[in-house]
Amino acid sequence: MSERVPVGFLNINKPLHLTSHDVVAAVRRRYRALTGAKKVGHAGTLDPLANGVLIICLGAATRLSEYMMADRKSYRARLTFGARTSTYDAAGDILSRNDASRITRSLIDAALPQFIGEIAQVPPMYSAIKQKGKKLYQLARQGKTVARPARDVTIHDIEVISWRNPVLELTIHCGAGTYIRSLAHDLGDALEVGAYLSGLTRLASGRFSLEDSVELTTILESDDWLRHIISPYDALRDYDRMTLTDVEIHSVRHGGFLRQRAGPSSDLVFAFDSAKQLVAVLEPRGEHWKPRKVFPLQS
Numbered sequence: 001m002s003e004r005v006p007v008g009f010l011n012i013n014k015p016l017h018l019t020s021h022d023v024v025a026a027v028r029r030r031y032r033a034l035t036g037a038k039k040v041g042h043a044g045t046l047d048p049l050a051n052g053v054l055i056i057c058l059g060a061a062t063r064l065s066e067y068m069m070a071d072r073k074s075y076r077a078r079l080t081f082g083a084r085t086s087t088y089d090a091a092g093d094i095l096s097r098n099d100a101s102r103i104t105r106s107l108i109d110a111a112l113p114q115f116i117g118e119i120a121q122v123p124p125m126y127s128a129i130k131q132k133g134k135k136l137y138q139l140a141r142q143g144k145t146v147a148r149p150a151r152d153v154t155i156h157d158i159e160v161i162s163w164r165n166p167v168l169e170l171t172i173h174c175g176a177g178t179y180i181r182s183l184a185h186d187l188g189d190a191l192e193v194g195a196y197l198s199g200l201t202r203l204a205s206g207r208f209s210l211e212d213s214v215e216l217t218t219i220l221e222s223d224d225w226l227r228h229i230i231s232p233y234d235a236l237r238d239y240d241r242m243t244l245t246d247v248e249i250h251s252v253r254h255g256g257f258l259r260q261r262a263g264p265s266s267d268l269v270f271a272f273d274s275a276k277q278l279v280a281v282l283e284p285r286g287e288h289w290k291p292r293k294v295f296p297l298q299s
Contacts, residue, residue: 005035007059008229013213014054020045043068052202058293071206074173078199079184081166086183088124089197098193100166100210111190121182153178233276240269252280257288
């Protein structure tokens with residue numbers, strides 16, 4: 001067993017047909033066998049029919065998942081026109097079919113701008129969003145359909161990669177919480193023939209990119225898989241960070257406030273010790289920094 005339980009993130013290229021939970025469970029078994037620790041989670045679900053970047057959080061890094069999930073995402077999506085499905089993707093039952101032969105690239109180009117910017121998007125019934133304590137997909141599996149309030153999401157850019165009727169390929173850059181399945185469904189409705197998501201690859205989540213990802217088999221089978229762990233210090237480099245003195249660390253770990261000094265002026269700052277180990281997440285409180293989350297000393 002390792003003397004130090006490794007804490008950080010894995011950038012895994014999630015295989016097709018596995019759920020995000022499947023990947024977490026497999027990594028947890030590996031992590032527990034090596035370290036005895038079992039706290040493993042993920043930062044942003046990918047559907048079974050999607051592959052690409054899945055951020056896995058190890059140990060105390062699971063408490064940072066909300067910050068990882070908030071980052072901008074990039075996707076390569078394949079849409080098929082001429083049908084609507086119950087799940088908005090290829091996994092669902094076909095609800096209707098329409099002739100898509102009239103759809104042209106010019107019609108697509110004219111329709112896409114309405115989906116760029118801050119838009120209201122209705123999540124699919126087959127999603128993990130909770131309503132009255134139950135996940136929507138649980139209700140959907142019971143044959144129930146409920147009204148879902150639209151949510152504000154941001155789509156920064158959509159680029160057409162290729163169009164060969166009825167299949168459209170896009171690159172999409174968007175904010176957290178965007179459902180690409182809903183985008184496919186809504187674009188199909190806008191063109192009045194229906195569409196569903198027939199393929200999806202997450203190209204990036206924040207600074208985690210597909211090019212830098214590692215295969216799940218490497219993590220499960222390699223003896224030196226620990227080298228793929230990305231430390232919180234490196235993963236959070238796009239956020240405001242500060243290094244605390246030993247006196248400040250002692251104060252924070254006992255719930256004390258720190259007087260703000262010249263430096264970060266944001267609503268959130270990540271505090272590290274001189275060895276770049278995460279100490280706390282701090283938030284402003286008047287002229288002080290207040291600990292929001294405190295992390296134990298790594299032995």
